[in-house]
Structures are given as C-alpha cells and as structure tokens.
Amino acid sequence: MGYLNKGQWVVGDFPIKSGAFVREAAGFRGKIDPLEIQEDPNRFELYVSHACPWAHRTLIFRELLGLESYIPVHVVDPYMSEEGWSFEKPEPNLGGSYLRDIYAVHQDYVGRVTVPVLWDRKKQEIRNNESSEIIAMLNSCWRDVHPSSFNLIPEDQLDQIIELNEWIYQHINNAVYRTGFATEQEIYETECQALFQALDILDERLGKSEYLLGSEILEPDIRLFVTLIRFDWVYVGHFKCNIRRIKDYPNLSLYVDKMHQLLSTTVNKDHIKQHYYMSHPKINPNQIIPLGPIDD
Numbered sequence: 001m002g003y004l005n006k007g008q009w010v011v012g013d014f015p016i017k018s019g020a021f022v023r024e025a026a027g028f029r030g031k032i033d034p035l036e037i038q039e040d041p042n043r044f045e046l047y048v049s050h051a052c053p054w055a056h057r058t059l060i061f062r063e064l065l066g067l068e069s070y071i072p073v074h075v076v077d078p079y080m081s082e083e084g085w086s087f088e089k090p091e092p093n094l095g096g097s098y099l100r101d102i103y104a105v106h107q108d109y110v111g112r113v114t115v116p117v118l119w120d121r122k123k124q125e126i127r128n129n130e131s132s133e134i135i136a137m138l139n140s141c142w143r144d145v146h147p148s149s150f151n152l153i154p155e156d157q158l159d160q161i162i163e164l165n166e167w168i169y170q171h172i173n174n175a176v177y178r179t180g181f182a183t184e185q186e187i188y189e190t191e192c193q194a195l196f197q198a199l200d201i202l203d204e205r206l207g208k209s210e211y212l213l214g215s216e217i218l219e220p221d222i223r224l225f226v227t228l229i230r231f232d233w234v235y236v237g238h239f240k241c242n243i244r245r246i247k248d249y250p251n252l253s254l255y256v257d258k259m260h261q262l263l264s265t266t267v268n269k270d271h272i273k274q275h276y277y278m279s280h281p282k283i284n285p286n287q288i289i290p291l292g293p294i295d296d
C-alpha cells in the first residue's frame with residue numbers, strides 16, 4: 001500500500017486509526033454530461049481490478065446495460081504490492097506499468113490510488129474515481145445512444161434505493177473490511193457480530209422477495225452481490241468473518257447463486273483470491289492462498 005503525493009509515490013500503511021479501519025473519500029468527482037456521450041459514445045474507459053468489489057459494481061452495470069462496446073476496460077494485476085496497483089503489460093493510454101501513472105497526470109493530486117477509475121480519452125485525464133457515482137452515470141448517460149431494458153436506478157424508487165444503498169454500505173460492504181482490518185480484539189468482535197446480525201436480517205428479507213426491492217434487480221442488489229460473492233471465498237478466511245458462511249444461509253445462498261449465474265462473466269474467483277490473500281501483508285504475511293473452498 002502507498003499513496004501519491006504530487007507525482008511522488010510514498011510507501012505507506014493502511015489508514016488505520018486506533019484499531020479501526022477508515023475509508024477515505026474519493027478525490028475525482030467529475031460528472032459526465034449526456035451531451036458528451038451523444039458527441040462521442042466511446043469517450044470513456046474504465047480501469048478496474050477484478051478483485052475489488054467497488055470496481056466490480058462498474059463492470060456489472062457496464063454489462064447489464066450493454067455498454068461493453070462503448071467502454072473499454074483495463075484490468076490491473078490482482079496482486080497489489082507496496083508499489084500499488086500495476087499492469088501485467090503497459091496500459092495503452094500512457095504506456096505506464098502502474099495505475100499511479102494514470103493518477104500522476106493530475107500533478108497536484110495527493111491521495112490513494114484506487115480502482116475503479118473512469119478515464120476521459122479526449123482530455124486524457126481522470127473524470128471520476130468514485131464507484132457509486134460512476135455506476136449512476138453508466139445507468140443514465142448512454143441511454144440516448146444505447147437504450148437498455150435495464151434501469152438499475154429507477155427515479156420512482158430513488159428514495160428507497162438510496163436508503164438501502166447506505167445501509168448495505170455500512171452494514172455489509174464496508175463492514176467486512178472493518179472486521180478484517182481491525183487490529184484490536186474488541187473492535188473485531190463488535191464488527192463481526194454486527195456484520196452477521198445484518199446478514200441475518202437480509203436472509204429473512206430475501207425469504208419474502210426475489211430481490212431486495214421486489215421482483216426486479218436494482219442497484220442495491222448489485223451492491224450486495226459484490227460482497228456476497230467474495231464472502232465464502234475470502235472474507236470468511238482472510239477477514240475472519242467466520243460466524244457463518246453465505247452457504248449456510250438458505251435465502252442468501254440461493255440469491256447469490258442466481259445472481260452469479262446472471263453475472264458470471266464479471267466474476268473472477270482467481271483474481272479475488274490472489275488479491276486478498278497476497279496483498280495484505282499484515283493479515284497474511286506469507287501470502288499463502290488457500291485451496292478451498294471447493295464449490296459444490
């Protein structure tokens with residue numbers, strides 16, 4: 001882990017304060033004007049990691065909305081070393097070997113070098129690196145040039161979606177990280193217990209409806225899926241979220257299997273396991289990647 005300080009890479013630690021994990025706000029928050037897409041629907045590209053749940057959301061939106069031919073994707077190597085995210089081969093825009101080279105275009109930038117990144121080909125700069133904003137733009141900005149039968153964030157359900165998104169972020173998406181990166185026993189236990197209480201609530205809810213908000217797949221389902229699909233593969237072992245497995249929940253397990261079938265081309269189990277088990281030396285210093293779980 002490290003961060004960029006005005007073009008200089010600084011090797012640093014996780015942002016852990018007093019035993020608790022804190023996630024920093026993203027630095028690039030530019031919006032796409034739909035007119036830009038009408039002028040050139042191929043203007044933007046994505047930099048992602050297949051391991052990262054936040055980047056995974058953007059890949060799922062891109063696929064469900066049928067935007068694959070408009071938005072090329074550049075995938076980083078699963079192993080994140082002290083040098084940060086890197087590419088197996090130099091990436092095509094700037095020819096750099098590290099994701100930080102993309103960020104360094106912004107000479108004054110100080111902060112973490114994270115995926116996903118929405119890259120503006122015309123200006124050769126980062127437009128946005130906050131996944132929640134990128135997915136909202138993917139959902140709306142290409143509709144004039146590429147109508148889709150999917151609307152993952154329908155206007156008339158926006159209030160419910162925002163409320164549920166926030167709940168899932170706090171209690172599920174970020175809760176696994178707060179559990180896994182805790183450096184004090186008491187904090188770990190509190191976080192882990194709260195996480196499983198939230199999973200219990202979701203399992204009950206999904207016993208009553210097919211998706212979180214009814215019969216259609218919507219943004220909160222995508223946000224939940226990206227954590228659930230990683231859960232038994234890495235969060236149970238690596239992050240010690242091991243009171244139960246998703247497999248042990250009757251409704252959550254059916255839900256995640258069904259979504260996995262629909263979204264299988266966006267899921268890369270090898271990258272997920274390699275990244276988590278190899279990239280957090282404080283948690284797994286020997287970088288051993290477990291063989292299991294073997295999926296039934």
Ligand SMILES: N[C@@H](CCC(=O)N[C@@H](CS)C(=O)NCC(=O)O)C(=O)O
Pocket residue numbers: 001002024025026051052053054055112113114115116129130131132
């Ligand atoms: N707010 C960001 C968070 C993205 C994020 O934390 N990505 C992680 C990978 S899962 C990352 O790139 N971390 C590298 C680092 O913090 O140095 C988003 O949702 O887009």
